[in-house]
Amino acid sequence: MVHPAVSETTWIEDWKALARRYAGNPTVIGADLHNEPHADGTDPGGTGACWGCGDPARDWRLAAERAGNAILSVNPDWLIFVEGVSCPSGGNPNSWDDIPDEHCGWWGGNLSKAGEYPVRLDVPNRLVYSPHEYGISVYRQPWFDAADFPDNLPAIWDQQWGYLYKQNTAPLLLGEFGTTLADPKDKVWLERLLAYAGTGVTGMSFTYWSWNPNSGDTGGILNDDWTTVNQAKQSILQPYLIPPTPGDGGDPTDPPTDSGACQVAYTVVNRWSGGFQGSVDVTNTGSSTFRDWTLTFDVPQGVTVSSGWNATFSQSGTTVAVKGPSWNADLEAGETVNIGFTANGSDTPQPQAYAVNGTACG
Numbered sequence: 001m002v003h004p005a006v007s008e009t010t011w012i013e014d015w016k017a018l019a020r021r022y023a024g025n026p027t028v029i030g031a032d033l034h035n036e037p038h039a040d041g042t043d044p045g046g047t048g049a050c051w052g053c054g055d056p057a058r059d060w061r062l063a064a065e066r067a068g069n070a071i072l073s074v075n076p077d078w079l080i081f082v083e084g085v086s087c088p089s090g091g092n093p094n095s096w097d098d099i100p101d102e103h104c105g106w107w108g109g110n111l112s113k114a115g116e117y118p119v120r121l122d123v124p125n126r127l128v129y130s131p132h133e134y135g136i137s138v139y140r141q142p143w144f145d146a147a148d149f150p151d152n153l154p155a156i157w158d159q160q161w162g163y164l165y166k167q168n169t170a171p172l173l174l175g176e177f178g179t180t181l182a183d184p185k186d187k188v189w190l191e192r193l194l195a196y197a198g199t200g201v202t203g204m205s206f207t208y209w210s211w212n213p214n215s216g217d218t219g220g221i222l223n224d225d226w227t228t229v230n231q232a233k234q235s236i237l238q239p240y241l242i243p244p245t246p247g248d249g250g251d252p253t254d255p256p257t258d259s260g261a262c263q264v265a266y267t268v269v270n271r272w273s274g275g276f277q278g279s280v281d282v283t284n285t286g287s288s289t290f291r292d293w294t295l296t297f298d299v300p301q302g303v304t305v306s307s308g309w310n311a312t313f314s315q316s317g318t319t320v321a322v323k324g325p326s327w328n329a330d331l332e333a334g335e336t337v338n339i340g341f342t343a344n345g346s347d348t349p350q351p352q353a354y355a356v357n358g359t360a361c362g
Contacts, residue, residue, distance in 0.1 A: 019075035030079030036108035046091020052117030083108035135179030135186035178218035276347035303345035
């Protein structure tokens, strides 16, 4: 598969260099080989990325194999994320040519041929299929205006990529999905998509597009002020989020007391004019559980927390109180939870006087 500006050799060698560079780094887990391969030309005279057509210059499945195996030859620990195409033939539908058109989808979103023509990697258990899926704010696909919308959506997702997950063909990460929610149908679409993906560790993995608000056709989780959270989106996503280190509910024989110590690690993740984003890891280093935990800390005068996640935030003066959510209300011995927030004001000096349920933290 050849890109007009970058040769396949350069593409693969660049990936191998990255794989060597980040080998052994636990924060870098793999390679999403290419963003949104898609069709060009007309169906069936396609000249774009196909799947299973056998043309070495266009068959994305074969290119993914070549790149994936080259990466694994220098870093066998990485996952290889492979997106779909738009139309399996590599050509866009052409309704006026009297030739029956294939069923196409989003750029990078069509994995309908991956069951018949799977990506074959030399290292087992490294392949992850990663389709993209979007709402009307990106493009008004015909299924959004079908008479049976939204009940038609599960069958479309089954055909495009969901069958891979349901049949346990390979792991699947819904790599991008998003919307501005400007069209009321998009709210229905997003709710149905997440319900289709499922909940908890048995549900599909996903990454939402995007956090930043400057994606023109989707917006972000952050509003245009780069500070406050779009609650309409967050409220739909929240029930499907899994905390970074979820508790197991604890042993009923655990004592209900909050004895022991805690440790806090604080990081400034991002900063901008007039504000910043902070991340706090809280670890229970004691021998018993912090029941219904609340973290408190002091921020400098003039700093106000504007939004937060993975917990409920409140502020009185310079004291911030962070209450654990219902799905992770108990902080077990040895457990770590991560919370994040955005704030107005300076990120220096850092917060201090951390305590969990009144117990001072290191």
